[in-house]
């Protein structure tokens with residue numbers, strides 16, 4: 402958008418052409434045009450165009466110009482240009498206008514994997530950005546205790562996340578991690594998660610997809626998947642199904658409030674702290690909305706907690722009837738031997754919902770988009786599924802085989818699908834950048850010096866595009882890179898960091914793979930997914946890598962001949 406221009410008479414006496422000495426000149430005659438901002442300055446000083454002030458102004462501009470060039474010359478060699486007052490902000494803004502993650506990738510590429518970002522002097526944006534696996538191992542594992550989430554992060558997200566696992570460090574984190582980890586690996590938990598998935602996929606997901614075929618209408622697959630994982634993680638955390646995924650795709654107030662609260666919290670990261678704190682104090686704008694959304698989330702949580710407490714108090718003996726996290730934590734005691742407070746129980750659940758709500762669904766969305774562009778991969782996935790369930794299907798042909806429900810042991814055997822999902826996550830990690838704060842002065846293995854309090858950003862998206870990690874074909878979608886003799890081979894968490902690494906490795910990783918494989922196999926077995934032609938696909942700038950415009954697809958139902966084709970090849 403152009404700045405409004407106003408024309409005022411020029412009274413200067415210089416012999417230079419106007420375009421040389423006044424950058425704002427529109428007419429090369431005896432008129433000068435100023436932008437409205439400059440006119441405001443002119444109004445304060447009506448003598449602005451008298452000779453002495455002109456010279457002072459020109460001297461001042463020359464000085465700024467000199468300092469800028471000097472500063473750029475001096476600092477460019479160490480990374481991005483550093484502007485007086487603004488630091489590297491102008492470069493960042495250029496990145497924001499295009500694709501922020503690609504911009505970071507490109508800078509890291511030029512800087513051999515690590516660079517220091519200097520924000521404007523009035524902001525708290527200074528940080529070190531790295532994609533070097535040696536540094537990642539150092540901060541996530543070797544020097545784990547020197548790299549907590551830190552006070553800046555905790556302050557920013559505390560209203561929504563409280564003291565839950567995502568926002569906790571030290572002992573508060575350790576205790577939640579230990580308890581949740583035991584639970585996540587229990588047989589009871591595995592049974593509950595696989596049963597809830599069968600119910601969600603077969604009674605809700607497939608009917609919704611089937612309905613879109615009947616309606617002859619494209620459907621936003623990302624939205625459908627987000628609903629599915631939201632319902633699923635609420636069942637795991639609260640033991641409650643909010644019903645987001647159902648015919649007609651209704652709006653659920655709790656889901657909406659949760660979404661709004663996370664978006665408003667995210668805004669705080671790009672707003673100077675004193676500004677959002679003042680807005681919160683004065684109950685204004687986004688802070689007012691955030692407060693409202695958090696209140697709704699809290700009301701929902703309070704209601705569930707109260708009802709569950711009542712239910713458990715009426716229950717005789719067998720408390721294992723439920724194995725959601727809320728029930729598990731309700732049965733435990735704090736350090737003083739007292740039951741956990743309702744507030745802490747709320748924090749635990751809200752954090753798990755945040756952790757497991759969107760990560761798998763956005764990964765699945767990128768996966769479906771990628772296999773749409775690589776039909777040979779889709780063929781291989783379908784062939785693998787048919788091979789694994791072959792015998793069952795052959796005996797079932799003609800008897801409504803499309804209701805086939807995959808068994809956990811079958812899902813586990815789907816190595817090629819596992820590889821394809823990992824490949825999608827390598828290129829489009831659900832958490833594209835993550836961060837830590839250093840508490841004591843530190844030196845990274847690559848020699849970068851970190852002063853106490855420095856923020857460190859690790860660029861997971863960029864890591865998937867580093868030739869030094871993945872080779873020359875790093876930008877290609879090749880599930881085969883994960884396979885040895887047809888079996889899936891995992892990669893070091895410090896090279897493939899989509900699930901984080903070290904003591905804070907994603908707690909839901911195994912479950913997420915199971916969930917994604919079950920959902921992807923169920924969709925691919927029943928339908929061919931086709932992305933609507935010319936549908937724009939690009940990442941949204943958020944903590945989770947959503948597709949900015951969703952993923953509009955049409956579905957084609959597979960018939961028996963599609964499946965039989967593979968079964969014949971196998972027999």
Ligand code: HEM
Nearest residue numbers: 566756757760761764831832899900901905907908909913
């Ligand atoms: C494709 C799916 C997923 C991806 C890519 C993913 C990725 C991640 C990442 C990068 C972190 C570290 C975040 C940080 O500390 O800043 C994390 C942490 C975590 N994730 Fe996942 N996640 C996925 C699915 C899930 C699911 C489904 C659940 C739960 C049901 C879950 C539960 C957690 C928890 C509890 C943590 C915190 C661990 C801790 O701080 O000790 N995740 N995940």
